Amino acid sequence: KQEVTQIPAALSVPEGENLVLNCSFTDSAIYNLQWFRQDPGKGLTSLLLIQSSQREQTSGRLNASLDKSSGRSTLYIAASQPGDSATYLCAVYNTDKLIFGTGTRLQVFP
Amino acid sequence: GAVVSQHPSWVICKSGTSVKIECRSLDFQATTMFWYRQFPKQSLMLMATSNEGSKATYEQGVEKDKFLINHASLTLSTLTVTSAHPEDSSFYICSARVNSASEQFFGPGTRLTVL
Numbered sequence: 586k587q588e589v590t591q592i593p594a595a596l597s598v599p600e601g602e603n604l605v606l607n608c609s610f611t612d613s614a615i616y617n618l619q620w621f622r623q624d625p626g627k628g629l630t631s632l633l634l635i636q637s638s639q640r641e642q643t644s645g646r647l648n649a650s651l652d653k654s655s656g657r658s659t660l661y662i663a664a665s666q667p668g669d670s671a672t673y674l675c676a677v678y679n680t681d682k683l684i685f686g687t688g689t690r691l692q693v694f695p
Numbered sequence: 696g697a698v699v700s701q702h703p704s705w706v707i708c709k710s711g712t713s714v715k716i717e718c719r720s721l722d723f724q725a726t727t728m729f730w731y732r733q734f735p736k737q738s739l740m741l742m743a744t745s746n747e748g749s750k751a752t753y754e755q756g757v758e759k760d761k762f763l764i765n766h767a768s769l770t771l772s773t774l775t776v777t778s779a780h781p782e783d784s785s786f787y788i789c790s791a792r793v794n795s796a797s798e799q800f801f802g803p804g805t806r807l808t809v810l
Contacts, residue, residue: 617798619798621801626786626806627803627804628701628788628801628802628803628804629739629788629801631798631800631801634798674738674739676739678798681744681795682741682744683729683741683790683799684741685738685739685740686738687738688738
């Protein structure tokens with residue numbers, strides 16, 4: 586059974602810091618991996634989708650990497666801003682389903 | 696493109712009543728729609744997968760008679776919570792995809808509160 590874990594569970598950093606969020610999964614036979622952002626009480630915003638044949642994707646200040654063999658993905662956020670405060674979820678496409686990680690709650694303070 | 700809507704965005708109901716939540720794909724045809732539930736400070740848990748014109752496939756532990764899913768068209772799926780109880784209070788999110796090779800696009804969610 587696929588299990589997706591995110592570390593750390595919560596993170597509080599000052600504005601301007603570069604930070605790394607970690608995601609690990611137990612079954613490396615995944616199709617794609619996707620990172621989402623969720624603001625309190627809101628739905629999901631897709632950030633980056635990495636296909637299984639890719640090793641990384643970049644969008645603005647965000648960079649996501651994927652290492653299927655080790656069952657890991659990282660989301661790198663450069664020059665963090667207070668507006669980045671949210672919960673970040675990684676999810677893996679495993680056969681026909683999307684399995685979500687436990688999430689990292691990020692707070693960036695001015 | 697790839698917009699998914701949900702209605703209502705929030706609903707409050709009395710215990711014992713039934714509540715229907717709609718999920719629509721606005722600009723694409725969705726052969727498959729998914730329903731997730733999210734409790735406070737927890738991640739999303741898949742409840743069921745529905746394919747247009749077929750019966751939904753429920754995840755282990757999800758009561759199919761309590762959570763009725765109808766995927767009658769390629770743009771609409773409904774989730775009906777029957778005889779709702781306070782423990783059914785949660786955030787319900789749907790997603791939709793064009794085919795098995797495409798990514799899922801998520802709706803904004805529906806907050807259900809059962810008194």
